[in-house]
Amino acid sequence: MGSEDRLQRITMTPAARRVLEAAARLFYERGIHAVGVDLIAAEAGVTKKTLYDRFGCKEQIVVEYLADRDERWRAFLAGHLDAAPAAPAARVLAVFDASREWAAQHSHKGCSMVNAHAEISDPAHPAYPIITGQKQWMLTLFTDLARDIIPERAGHLGRTLMLLHEGALVAQGLNIYADPIGHAREQAHALLAAT
Amino acid sequence: MGSEDRLQRITMTPAARRVLEAAARLFYERGIHAVGVDLIAAEAGVTKKTLYDRFGCKEQIVVEYLADRDERWRAFLAGHLDAAPAAPAARVLAVFDASREWAAQHSHKGCSMVNAHAEISDPAHPAYPIITGQKQWMLTLFTDLARDIIPERAGHLGRTLMLLHEGALVAQGLNIYADPIGHAREQAHALLAAT
DNA sequence: GGGTAGGTATACAGATCGGTATAGTTAAGG
DNA sequence: CCTTAACTATACCGATCTGTATACCTACCC
Helix, strand or coil: CHHHHHHCCCCCCHHHHHHHHHHHHHHHHHCCCCCCHHHHHHHHCCCHHHHHHHHCCHHHHHHHHHHHHHHHHHHHHHHHHHHCCCCHHHHHHHHHHHHHHHHHHHCCCCCHHHHHHHHCCCCCCCCHHHHHHHHHHHHHHHHHHHHCCCHHHHHHHHHHHHHHHHHHHHHHHCCCCCCHHHHHHHHHHHHHHCC | CHHHHHHCCCCCCHHHHHHHHHHHHHHHHHCCCCCCHHHHHHHHCCCHHHHHHHHCCHHHHHHHHHHHHHHHHHHHHHHHHHHCCCCHHHHHHHHHHHHHHHHHHCCCCCCHHHHHHHHCCCCCCCCHHHHHHHHHHHHHHHHHHHHCCCHHHHHHHHHHHHHHHHHHHHHHHCCCCCCHHHHHHHHHHHHHHCC
16 A cells, blocks of 8 residues: 555646546557557647646556556455455455456456556566556455465465466456356355365 | 468568567567567667568568467477377376476566557457467367366366466466466366366 | 579658647636 | 636657668579
């Protein structure tokens, strides 16, 4: 949480919000390097001057895009976990349910973090820790949930759930077959039942 | 096979080969849009004119890059499958072994097809069928292998293996934890043993 | 021995890139 | 009433982008 605060601190005026919305849509849909600031400004209905007054540089827009997406996803997931039954296995399945719903709404092209990682190679890039941070956080989450099921093999189970989840996101983005997240959920269910 | 022949047909002179090698390395490492033709030509020790005489346009270099990588991977995998025991389960594990070895050698940043898909949004792009084609081919392979184990649930098992495999490639590329492909192999083994 | 294929070297064209400069507008707040 | 923040509009900068043009070299092959 602290890391996002240090990175993502920008006066979120109405125009800035429109810029971020347009940038998020374009970056996700076409890729980061393929989208220029002129296009972002035009799509946001905003002058380039305003854009640069708010964000300073394109790199900062990228950082805000990923940090915002990360924040929204965590909040979305938290909502699903709060609404889920207390049974440990049900909470694991709630993660997959959240992912399926999220994918249907915002991400038909796979995980934005994975996609961004394909374009951002330099670990010194300010957006880099956001990408790896979310994945580490997800692994920790799965491991924590696994600890309530089989404490002695929490790490092992957590890593397996992570694999199923990431694989499902890729399969969903590349349209390899229908409803891979549902399939992953089913596999997770079988895995937990066998324990 | 037929589709690659139609797409990838370029006179592979020594200079063209050097261009392709440089482009493959740079595209994979830094992303496709982030790498310019001038850099490719310089790294290949070749004039821009030669580059354009061989490939015509940058897009064609991208196509050759992905088609070549796809071809190499399939040949690499075929070698591992040929060397594997005839037992169906062993052949499944051989795929994961091949992936682990391939990743250690050529791909520390995840699957080049998935990464390229993050940058190529347009399905009309000539490289698009190469990307989706490889994933479909892998799903078919897993399903065919699964058919020799439990014919009545081959599709189901094939999709699960695909999930584990894709998830492992992502986890490996993002460095989420150590040796995810080995972990996926282990899970595949447990899955087949339980059948 | 002349044509052709595969090169090198260099210069350039037109578009687009990220980013800046200048000038003016509008609304809120002490 | 005057300042300031948040904007619009437009023009511009230098760098970099994909792609082309011109001229020359060299080996091979019929």
